[in-house]
Amino acid sequence: MSIVKPYLTTRSLVPENQESPISFLRTSAVDSSLFYKRNHFSYPHLSYSSYWIPISGLVETPLLLSMQDILQLPSKTIEVVLECAGNKRSFLRPKVFGEQWEKGAISQGFWKGVPLRTLLQLAGVKQGAKEVVIEGYDAGKRTDIDGVFSYTRSLPIEKALHPDSILAYEYNQKPIPYKHGYPLRLIVPQWYAMASVKWVRQIKVISTAFTGPFQTKDYVYYPHKENDEDAFPVTFMHVNSTIQAPADREILKTGKHTVKGIAWTGIGQVEKVEISLDGGKTWLPAELSPAGDHGYSWRFWTFDWYASEKGEYAILSKATDSNGHTQPNQPYWNRKGYGYHAVDRIVVKVE
Ligand SMILES: Nc1nc2c(c(=O)[nH]1)N[C@H]1C(S)=C(S)[C@@H](COP(=O)(O)O)O[C@H]1N2
Ligand SMILES: [Mo]
Numbered sequence: 001m002s003i004v005k006p007y008l009t010t011r012s013l014v015p016e017n018q019e020s021p022i023s024f025l026r027t028s029a030v031d032s033s034l035f036y037k038r039n040h041f042s043y044p045h046l047s048y049s050s051y052w053i054p055i056s057g058l059v060e061t062p063l064l065l066s067m068q069d070i071l072q073l074p075s076k077t078i079e080v081v082l083e084c085a086g087n088k089r090s091f092l093r094p095k096v097f098g099e100q101w102e103k104g105a106i107s108q109g110f111w112k113g114v115p116l117r118t119l120l121q122l123a124g125v126k127q128g129a130k131e132v133v134i135e136g137y138d139a140g141k142r143t144d145i146d147g148v149f150s151y152t153r154s155l156p157i158e159k160a161l162h163p164d165s166i167l168a169y170e171y172n173q174k175p176i177p178y179k180h181g182y183p184l185r186l187i188v189p190q191w192y193a194m195a196s197v198k199w200v201r202q203i204k205v206i207s208t209a210f211t212g213p214f215q216t217k218d219y220v221y222y223p224h225k226e227n228d229e230d231a232f233p234v235t236f237m238h239v240n241s242t243i244q245a246p247a248d249r250e251i252l253k254t255g256k257h258t259v260k261g262i263a264w265t266g267i268g269q270v271e272k273v274e275i276s277l278d279g280g281k282t283w284l285p286a287e288l289s290p291a292g293d294h295g296y297s298w299r300f301w302t303f304d305w306y307a308s309e310k311g312e313y314a315i316l317s318k319a320t321d322s323n324g325h326t327q328p329n330q331p332y333w334n335r336k337g338y339g340y341h342a343v344d345r346i347v348v349k350v351e
Helices: 067-072 116-123
Strands: 009-012 017-019 052-057 063-066 076-083 106-115 131-141 148-156 166-171 185-187 200-206 240-245 255-264 270-276 299-307 311-321 344-350
Touching: 052 116, 063 067, 063 116, 067 166, 076 166, 076 185, 106 116, 116 166, 116 200, 240 311, 240 344, 255 270, 255 311, 270 299, 299 311
Parallel strands: 052 200
Antiparallel strands: 009 017, 052 063, 076 106, 106 166, 131 148, 131 200, 166 185, 240 255, 255 299, 270 311, 311 344
16 A cells, blocks of 8 residues: 655745645644745755854844854743745735745744743843844845845844744754754744744844845735835734635535634634634634643634535634634735735535
8 A cells, every 4th residue: 555645735946935735734743744835045055064153233242152052051842833924825816926825834833942032141132222133044136126135034122032932943853854944943933934034044133123125025014006105014923714624625425524724823822713604694613622832823623514405615714812803804905915814715515
């Protein structure tokens, strides 16, 4: 008997962008072979033997740390969902440019590392610090502005000092796979995953607002098609849910079916998932799995559905979090297609 395994769906080869087979992510620790991949450039070439990480800028004592130094510091392990800000972009109408992600630009697992806070405290953050800039080793050209740019982003000082923003070196108890940021990547819970910079090259504390293109051109919500007015940055994830089973357009028999899925949010916890079988007129509660330790992970949910009559059905799912935020019926359209979190929808046929 041959072993049949799910696999990733390629959206582009160079840089390598691949989405996870969402229906098969039924564990809280997604195997690294099924973890989605999102890259802006080709993979960097690192010389691991000479891996040193500088922490500089507005600090009392600039540091130059080796992997050995980092591994000796107190660590923590957190279960964190990473969702690309462009997840589900392909469902926006009018359609937008950018990777045409369906529902699989999301994965999660257990990340182990040193809080960025620990490193910043070792260096001693000076008065007037506003942001922390994290640079990645990967770099290349862009289509919209001239020059060569590394993948570099900043965090506001408060988020950089949050005890759960970590510089991670393990994923699911193994060194982070090369394509996911080996040997060190930032993990920023609650934010869309553009903040979780892979292959960290250096960390710098600054007193101004960083203006690199990965936060002034990309990862900005542009509400208007024709101009940049009312733009604001992409930060925290929205409350969201995805139906994993049945599959969209699956043909089912009459009888009992279990609708299954995941739900997650940025700030707070998912507290409720509801299902509608009448186009959103009425909603019935789904059963939720226990919440993770920190509320940074998705919750699984199930809903038993008895399909007694033949026909076509739309199944909708809607999550609500502890801040009372809920998925809107219609997506929030923006020119670069970030933060899609409208109610999820599949269509099945019962025959
Ligand atoms: N250095 C670097 N870090 C990066 C990126 C990148 O292109 N380069 N992409 C970001 C984006 S947009 C996402 S969604 C996540 C994807 O992480 P993954 O490839 O491990 O799934 O990494 C983030 N960190
Ligand atoms: Mo992303």
